[in-house]
Amino acid sequence: MIAFQIGGEVSLPELGNKLGIDKNTVERYLDLLSKVFVIFKVNAFSKNPRKEISKSSCWYFYDNGIRNALIANVNTMELRNDQGQLWENYLVSERLKFQSYNGMLVNNYFWRTYSQQEVEWVEERGGKIYGYEFKWNANKVKGAPVAWKKMYPDAEFTTIHPGNYLDFIT
Numbered sequence: 001m002i003a004f005q006i007g008g009e010v011s012l013p014e015l016g017n018k019l020g021i022d023k024n025t026v027e028r029y030l031d032l033l034s035k036v037f038v039i040f041k042v043n044a045f046s047k048n049p050r051k052e053i054s055k056s057s058c059w060y061f062y063d064n065g066i067r068n069a070l071i072a073n074v075n076t077m078e079l080r081n082d083q084g085q086l087w088e089n090y091l092v093s094e095r096l097k098f099q100s101y102n103g104m105l106v107n108n109y110f111w112r113t114y115s116q117q118e119v120e121w122v123e124e125r126g127g128k129i130y131g132y133e134f135k136w137n138a139n140k141v142k143g144a145p146v147a148w149k150k151m152y153p154d155a156e157f158t159t160i161h162p163g164n165y166l167d168f169i170t
Helices: 012-019 023-035 063-068 081-100 146-153 165-170
Strands: 039-044 055-059 107-112 119-127 128-134 158-159
Touching: 012 023, 023 039, 055 063, 055 081, 063 081, 081 107, 081 119, 081 128, 081 165, 158 165
Parallel strands: 039 107, 128 158
Antiparallel strands: 039 055, 107 119, 119 128
16 A cells, blocks of 8 residues: 555555554554665654644655565556656655765655645755655646745755756766
């Protein structure tokens, strides 16, 4: 079920209900999968919990191939309906490698408001905030959400797409 929710908020009680197990058991399974480097959790970024989601988390796979095997979909990108999720998971996992290889001290998050405005990847480093949006289709680039610009006017914002992604991960 996590494999179908890449980049989306994950509710442990909802997963437990759908799987017919206790939410604490779900939490233990997710913890185990993260300890063996199959998946990893990203928490929500929030400086204003009244307007921003602050207690949720998203899960990603270290390897898109494992995710694709779990959902039995190894088709080419042109034949897939989850291109955006694959792109996001790829960029997030490669960014973590980039940060590690370069010894970067970074706090990583996602950001969402209760009105569903979102920034897929937020980095807090060097006393600054950086927001990133991931778009598989470069024609759909639209810029920072209004609420993001209002709440974090000093934050930098970049849309990452196939034309500029190498600068983000190398």
